[in-house]
Amino acid sequence: MTKSVENLLLEMLKGLRNDVKAFRMQYHDNMDELKSRMSSLAPSMISARRDVNHGDEIDARQQVTMDKIVKRIESVE
Numbered sequence: 001m002t003k004s005v006e007n008l009l010l011e012m013l014k015g016l017r018n019d020v021k022a023f024r025m026q027y028h029d030n031m032d033e034l035k036s037r038m039s040s041l042a043p044s045m046i047s048a049r050r051d052v053n054h055g056d057e058i059d060a061r062q063q064v065t066m067d068k069i070v071k072r073i074e075s076v077e
Helices: 003-077
Strands: none
Touching: none
């Protein structure tokens, strides 16, 4: 009984190993393409972050300018 269970488990593990090999072979090229595309996105993400930071800097400068204008208007009033 024990020997047949061991053989059954061994056969199941061999089947799983073969399934994993087949999966790797089938999707290997797709994974390489996906990795390539993800790598090409990195510079774009960095550029987008830089643009957002630049926009935040411009907003801060405009707010300072507006605050100065408000103070001048209040002093005129």
